[in-house]
Amino acid sequence: MSANDSEFTILALEPAENLADRVRREFPSAAWVDGTSKKKRDRALPAATVVFGTPTKKQLEHAAALRWLHLPATTLPKSLRAAIQRPGLDTTLATPVYAGPVAERALGVMLAMNLRHEETGSPSPGDLAGGVAAVIGTGRLGRSVARLLRAVGMQVLGARRHPEPTLEIDEVFGPDEIATMVARADWVIVALPATSETEGLIDHTVLDAMSPGARLLTLSDRGIVDESALQEAIRSKRLRGAGFLHRIEELPTGPEGQPNNEDPLWSMRHVKVVPHRLDRTAAFQRATEDFFLRNLHLFAAGSRLLGTIRYGRP
Structure with a gap:
């Protein structure tokens, strides 16, 4: 036909x-x-x-x-x-359509968070070049992020269900090796789809395993990261901060649909929330x-x- x-x-x-x-x-x-x-x-x-x-x-x-x-x-x-x-x-x-534009915005968030530390007089986290990034989820989005991070001089580690070699990733880990992987990283990027299997995957165990002073960037919908555990990790200064790049529909809102600046996690000083409306x-x-x-x-x-x-x- x-x-x-x-x-x-x-x-x-x-x-x-x-x-x-x-x-x-x-x-x-x-x-x-x-x-x-x-x-x-x-x-x-x-x-x-x-x-x-x-x-x-x-x-x-x-x-x-x-x-x-x-x-x-x-x-x-x-x-x-x-x-x-x-x-x-x-x-x-x-x-496949979102991967490239979202990856570009993810790199922008990372650069902006570095600049923010310099502007506030906080101890510099260092340049991205020469650092280590751990990407959890190496589908099309994760690979697009990895490609850009390697281009700016970062070593990229990646976790996927079946840890076969991947062109954009320097070293691949299995799902039972995530804690080992994040311990080596300056940045941990979550690029997983929200499913019943990934819900709550980034929990106390993973966050506690992260290198002291590291930062987390999530490109996924809410539910994958244990937000209570992340609040505690940032409050205790074990982690330097976190970034969220979300669809605008994922932003916390108040009773009248306006942005909720009192969300316990997203209102924290060292948390950067960036909405995207690519469809515009x-x-x-x-x-x-x-x-x-x-x-x-x-x-x-x-x-x-x-x-x-x-x-x-x-």
């Missing part, structure tokens, strides 16, 4: 007018449904072949004909972890559309999709 002869229904759960126009041009036989209104969404869900966006668990249960769920994000919501485990359903994330840039939006369209051609051809979730595997 050629792409132009493909007949399927795509339900968009978030605004994507430009993508809709491009889909209609490339797939004239496909139906694109704007599901941002409840009435249209509820009517289209049972027959939708493809869903673009993040549904609720209940909505996913009603999508009986669904064969492909694409989330334009880097992580799968906890509420959907069990719901996507059904025969005939492929689930993809846009991690035209280049990123175009890259996201290109990625979805490339996968749509693969879907129409019955081929394996890019960015398919390998559930529970860092």
Whole structure:
């Protein structure tokens, strides 16, 4: 079946007018449904072949004909972890699109935290060049971070479930060797997907094993790092500080949705929180559309999709 002869229904759960126009041009036989209104969404869900966006668990249960769920994000919501485990359903994330831009921002956060120490008169943590970074999670995002850190002169250690050699990593460790690895690092970068297996992975044991004066940077959603244990490690000055590079949706908010500056961890002096809204840039939006369209051609051809979730595997 050629792409132009493909007949399927795509339900968009978030605004994507430009993508809709491009889909209609490339797939004239496909139906694109704007599901941002409840009435249209509820009517289209049972027959939708493809869903673009993040549904609720209940909505996913009603999508009986669904064969492909694409989330334009880097992580799968906890509420959907069990719901996507059904025969005939492929689930993809846009991690390949996010990896480069998020890695660049991660390097920026590290440089900014170094500069902040200099401006406040705190003891200098030293330049990144010549230091050691430990990356926990060496998927596409972790490897993108590692590539940039090596470019500025850092030695990069990496932990992954199956510790095979990786081009961007100088030394690879298994999951049972994380404590050993972080003991050698000046920076520990968490680049894991949020799954049931990674929840609470960065706990007292890992934080206590970190080198005195080291710093933690997490690029993952909340839940992977034990925040109470991290507070204690920073308060006791065993760790120099921590950084969080998060989707804006992950930021702590007050009762009216405003930023919560009283969050016990994120309001600490040596903690830097940086939100990112990559979807606001035209280049990123175009890259996201290109990625979805490339996968749509693969879907129409019955081929394996890019960015398919390998559930529970860092």
